[in-house]
Amino acid sequence: xxxxxxxxxxxxxxxxxxMRRWARYPAMTVQxxxxxxxxxxxxxxxxxxTLGAGLGGPSAxxxxxxxxxxxxxxxxxxxxxxxxxxxxxxxxxxxxxxARFRTMAISRGAVLTGHVIGSFxxxxxxxxxxxxxxxxxxxxxxxxxxxxxxxxxxxxxFAIALTWLAVAMGLQAKSVETASNTxxxxxxxxxxxxxxxxxxxMPAGLAWFAEYQPxxxxxxxxxxxxLGTEIGDNAVLALAWTAVIGLLGYFWALKLFRRPPVx
Amino acid sequence: MTPDQxxxxxxxxxxKSYGEQTVLDGIDITVPEGTVFALLGxxxxxxxxxxxxxxxxxxxxxxxxxxxxxxxxxxxxxIRGAIGxxxxxxxxxxxxxxxxxxxxxADLNHLPRAEGRRRTAELLERFDLVDAAEKNPMTYxxxxxxKLDLAMTLVGDPKVIFLDEPTTGLDPRTxxxxxxxxxxxxxxxxxxxxxxxxxxxxxxxxxxIALLDHGHIVAxxxxxxxxxxxxxxxxxxxxxxPDELDQAARTFAGSTRDDAALALQVPSDGxxxxxxxxxxxxxxASIEVTNLTVHTPDLDDVFLAxxxxxxxxxxSAGAGHQSAETTDTAADSTTxxxxx
Ligand SMILES: Nc1ncnc2c1ncn2[C@@H]1O[C@H](COP(=O)(O)OP(=O)(O)OP(=O)(O)O)[C@@H](O)[C@H]1O
Ligand SMILES: [Mg+2]
Numbered sequence: 038x039x040x041x042x043x044x045x046x047x048x049x050x051x052x053x054x055x056m057r058r059w060a061r062y063p064a065m066t067v068q069x070x071x072x073x074x075x076x077x078x079x080x081x082x083x084x085x086x087t088l089g090a091g092l093g094g095p096s097a098x099x100x101x102x103x104x105x106x107x108x109x110x111x112x113x114x115x116x117x118x119x120x121x122x123x124x125x126x127x128x129x130x131x132x133x134x135x136a137r138f139r140t141m142a143i144s145r146g147a148v149l150t151g152h153v154i155g156s157f158x159x160x161x162x163x164x165x166x167x168x169x170x171x172x173x174x175x176x177x178x179x180x181x182x183x184x185x186x187x188x189x190x191x192x193x194x195f196a197i198a199l200t201w202l203a204v205a206m207g208l209q210a211k212s213v214e215t216a217s218n219t220x221x222x223x224x225x226x227x228x229x230x231x232x233x234x235x236x237x238x239m240p241a242g243l244a245w246f247a248e249y250q251p252x253x254x255x256x257x258x259x260x261x262x263x264l265g266t267e268i269g270d271n272a273v274l275a276l277a278w279t280a281v282i283g284l285l286g287y288f289w290a291l292k293l294f295r296r297p298p299v300x
Numbered sequence: 301m302t303p304d305q306x307x308x309x310x311x312x313x314x315x316k317s318y319g320e321q322t323v324l325d326g327i328d329i330t331v332p333e334g335t336v337f338a339l340l341g342x343x344x345x346x347x348x349x350x351x352x353x354x355x356x357x358x359x360x361x362x363x364x365x366x367x368x369x370x371x372x373x374x375x376x377x378x379i380r381g382a383i384g385x386x387x388x389x390x391x392x393x394x395x396x397x398x399x400x401x402x403x404x405x406a407d408l409n410h411l412p413r414a415e416g417r418r419r420t421a422e423l424l425e426r427f428d429l430v431d432a433a434e435k436n437p438m439t440y441x442x443x444x445x446x447k448l449d450l451a452m453t454l455v456g457d458p459k460v461i462f463l464d465e466p467t468t469g470l471d472p473r474t475x476x477x478x479x480x481x482x483x484x485x486x487x488x489x490x491x492x493x494x495x496x497x498x499x500x501x502x503x504x505x506x507x508x509i510a511l512l513d514h515g516h517i518v519a520x521x522x523x524x525x526x527x528x529x530x531x532x533x534x535x536x537x538x539x540x541x542p543d544e545l546d547q548a549a550r551t552f553a554g555s556t557r558d559d560a561a562l563a564l565q566v567p568s569d570g571x572x573x574x575x576x577x578x579x580x581x582x583x584x585a586s587i588e589v590t591n592l593t594v595h596t597p598d599l600d601d602v603f604l605a606x607x608x609x610x611x612x613x614x615x616s617a618g619a620g621h622q623s624a625e626t627t628d629t630a631a632d633s634t635t636x637x638x639x640x
Contacts, residue, residue, distance in 0.1 A: 043410070050407040058395040134401075137391035137452070140355045142381035143408050 044144035051151025055125070059159070069121045070163040073114040074170050080106050080233065081174055088234065100175055107171045108259040109232025112252055114163040115196045116223040119203035122156040126207025127216030149294055152207075153200050160196045184262045191262075191275060195255050198283030199223065205286050208293035226252045231260075251278035305332040307366070308460050308491035309354060314363035316349055323349045325515030326363070331508070336482070336492040338506035340499065340603060345512045347495035348388050351464045354493065355385045368460050384458030386449050388465050388495075392437045398448050399424065399433040402455055409456035416455075423451040428477070443474040450481065461485065463494040467501060479504060499603055511606050518606050526602045533570040535578050538563045538591040551585050552578070570596035 059066050080088070081103050089102030129135060129152070138148055168176075180188065203220055210216035229247055230236065236247035247253055254274035261268035309331040316324040323346040331337040341347050352358045354365060356376045365371070370378030385391075392401050402423055406416025424430045427447040437445055446466065453461060463482070467475045482492055482505055496502055502509045503523045510520040519526055527533075539545045539562045548564050549557050556565045568574040575594060582589060 046410065047408065050404065053407075054393070054396070054404055057400065058393075061395055132393060133387070133389050133391040134393045136357060136387055136389075137385065138408070139357055140380055140383065140385040141408055141456070142377050 040144070044147060044150075047144040047147035048150040048154065051147045052154050055151050055155035058125075059155070065121055065124070066159060069117045069159075070114070070166055072117045073110050073163065073167050076113060077106065077110045077167060077170060078174070080110075091234070091238070100177075103171065103174060103176050104178075104264055105260070106233065107168070107176050108256045108263065109227045109230075110167055110171070111164055111192065111259060112195075112232060112256050113224065113227045114167045115160055115192065115199060116220070116226060116252075118156060118160040118163050118196070119199045120217065120220040120224055121159070122152060122200050122203040123207035123210065123216045123220045124213060125156075126152050126204050127210040127213045130208060131213065146291065146294070149204055149290055152204055153197065156200045156203070157193070157197055160200070161193070164192060164196075178263045179265055180263045188259055188262045191255065191258060191272075191279075194279045194283070195275070198279045198286060201286030201290055202282055203286070205290035205293055208290055226250055227256065230256060232256050251282060254278060305334075307331065308333040308335075308368060309337070309493060310364075310366045311354060312364050314350065314353060314365070315361045316346070316353060316358075317361055322515050324353075324360070327512070327515070327517050329354075329510065329517075331491055331493060333491050334486065334489050335507040336486055336494065336505050338502035338509045339493070339495045339512055340497075340502055340509060341495075341512035343497075346515060347512060348464055350512070351385070351387070351462050351493070351495060355383055355462045356380055357385075382459045384453035384456060384461045386453045386461070386463050386466060388468075390437075390445050390449055392445060392448055392452065394436065394438050396436075397434050398429055398437055398440070401437065401448060401452055405452045405455035411455075419455055423454060426481070427451045443470050446470060447474070447477070450478065454485075458490070460491045460493070463492060465495055465497060468497060475501075511603065513606065519602070527596060528569060529602060529606070533568055533594075533596045534565040535568045535570075535575065536563055536565050536591075536593045536595060537578075537582075537589050540588060540590050544587050544589075547585060548582070548587050548589075551581050551587065568594070570594050 081099065085099040085102045085106075089098045089100070089105075092101055092105060126149075129148070135148065144150075203223075206219045207216045210219060227233070229243065230250050230253040231247060232252065236244050236253065238244075239247055254271040255278070257266075257271040258268055258275045260266050261271065307330055309329060311327070311329040314324050314327045314329070315322070327350070329337070329339075329350075339347050339350060349358070353360045354367060354372075356372065356379050360372075364373070367379045368382035370376075370382065372379060392398075393404065396404065399420060402420040403416055406419055409416075411419065424433050427450070429444065429447060429451065432440060432444055437448055440448065446469075450463070450466065466482070467478050470478065479501070482494075486492060492505075494501075494505065507522065508520065509523055509526055510517045511526075512518070519529060521529075534556075537548060539548065542559070542562065545557060545559070545562050545564060549555060552564065552566045554567055557563070558565070566578055568578065
């Protein structure tokens, strides 16, 4: 078998291992998917009327706000999910079995690839559920097939990039607790961006941050694709951020994983 | 052991430091194929460190290593393909069942599905884990975990196996199971490198034993060779009355008498010839002996004597070296065999 086939096979084995672990202990997965759904419902029904009115526009109200809200919630699904990635990687690194893996002739990165693919699939399921719930509570989109494909494509790339970053954070963490804290900032980023209210409604400093942080261009691009708002250079910015985050996370994670284990 | 027997593990000049602390200060290890090598040493001697280096887990600061014909520096993956490791600390997946852990190993060893299932069933059977197969290892006793750990190591049919304190904390029965498993492996041509705190274990299993202390191998040899390094073996004779004791004390120059117990200790390395010589002398002098016991120093004495005096003992002693003087440490050696 060639190196590549072996790497694919080992990654598949590791993916199966992760899936089995999740299936057995689904609490975290459920919690991570529930969080954005609850946020969606809360923002739609508790704050929706008021925030919708604040958006302005012709028929400003709950319905408009739900439309505005959904891209931000989708991104929050991504960031909540990768928080789980960081935790499960950190937990895994504290398992004795990782030392065993290191003394076996298996593809070096397979442990990490297994985590990345598993988390990515988990994120996709989360996104699907969130979009489903959004439609149930009245989300409307005028996106055509091409726009949907572009949306999903961008979300996939962004999710994979963030997952690698989360894997690195999980490897870096001294303990499982730190691993669960570090990515919390990522969960907050959609709030500190254009996820819930337009950036220009914030105080100057925050607005500047909201405008330039990585989540905003992705949210704006998704919003443009699904709702037909103007995308402008956001698409390019979104892809650039994705590439930067992904490469950074990937090489950081590999570097950390090659580091000899310390107990 | 024949000289031309191929070498399974060869390490020269192995060094490793953690910060200021030198853990291994240039050790050499040679293990011929199909033999058992035991590394002994007190806590913190560097046994685990040595295993971790030889099994590719951590990098040495210096030295060369060849395992199963592969060079560590250039072909660590080749080594990984040939070895199995059961570390000091449990290396099982706590969220999978015992059986799933074994199947995971089968997959990672790239065994065909059916073959993996067969190996798994066989190992569960062999280590008496069939009833626990569906259970989570977190619910296992320490001994069961250890057995699962070893079973996982064996899934890939490794040629060279590293066992870091395989029986620490096990009850005598489980220890026997482990020993039998190890003997079975050696009979099948596998090479074993084990570390242990139990000298009895090294005595039982190992072809060669090395004592690691303060970063150096302070002694190496077969169990018998090591025991001969420590003087203090003797034959203890007991008598019915003081006259016999007096007579015997005159017969055996250099012996030590114990008047209260009516006993005499005659220095001896415990082999058959010296025993026969003593019996002949008793015969010629027609001295009646009520009881005779042979005391040979055991590995505990060797261990204490060699690691208790860290700076003096640096002789990488070979076979047969024997010192004349008697040390206190060895004087209270335990009874190995009793001859009536
Ligand atoms: N990752 C590490 N960082 C710093 N020091 C370490 C590390 N690993 C081991 N040491 C030190 O190296 C020395 C040797 O440790 P090692 O675990 O090899 O001993 P050992 O012979 O296996 O002991 P034991 O019988 O207790 O298992 C110890 O003093 C230990 O503190
Ligand atoms: Mg140890």
